Amino acid sequence: MANNYPQFAAEMTVLSTENLKKPSFTLLPRRRLLRPFISIISSSNSNDTHKGDNQKYYTFGDQCLVPIEANFFTNIHSCIYVQLHTKSLLGRRVQLGCCRIPAADIGAIPVGSLQHLSYKVLGKDKSQGHGIVNLKLKLDNYGSKVHSCQEVIGLPIQMLPPGDYSDFDKTVR
Numbered sequence: 001m002a003n004n005y006p007q008f009a010a011e012m013t014v015l016s017t018e019n020l021k022k023p024s025f026t027l028l029p030r031r032r033l034l035r036p037f038i039s040i041i042s043s044s045n046s047n048d049t050h051k052g053d054n055q056k057y058y059t060f061g062d063q064c065l066v067p068i069e070a071n072f073f074t075n076i077h078s079c080i081y082v083q084l085h086t087k088s089l090l091g092r093r094v095q096l097g098c099c100r101i102p103a104a105d106i107g108a109i110p111v112g113s114l115q116h117l118s119y120k121v122l123g124k125d126k127s128q129g130h131g132i133v134n135l136k137l138k139l140d141n142y143g144s145k146v147h148s149c150q151e152v153i154g155l156p157i158q159m160l161p162p163g164d165y166s167d168f169d170k171t172v173r
Helices: 103-107 168-172
Strands: 006-018 037-042 063-069 079-087 093-102 114-122 128-141
Touching (some): 006 079, 079 128, 093 103, 093 128
Antiparallel strands (some): 006 063, 006 128, 037 079, 079 093
């Protein structure tokens, strides 16, 4: 498979956050309920659809499939960014922070198994922020699922006599 085609898919679900710091609004008190949502960016995707106006946002419990290219695990700087946002009173998106999931953490997970991971949230300026993100991650093969029933070629053990076989399917089943 070529290096620019996805070979794996990371199935991510953000479960919860802990100790997130609310953004400070100078005119209003901090009594607002914090309703965070997330966006996910993969650093190895050359045609990244999760940036700019096409960016997708997920709430907690939503399942996100991130395609992973073959060269993702060979580059030590490859990672998946999980950005946390909330909405201000004016309806604008405010970034609370982000966390970085390195390729080594994803590659250590066996294909098909489910892992629960926790990461420290970094501030907007990439300094150490407040809070923890809890997520579950499952690494799958990209493409079609492997079926347990496969086509087998065999030899007949009995020759049927010539005749009408219109009801043959009914008797075999």
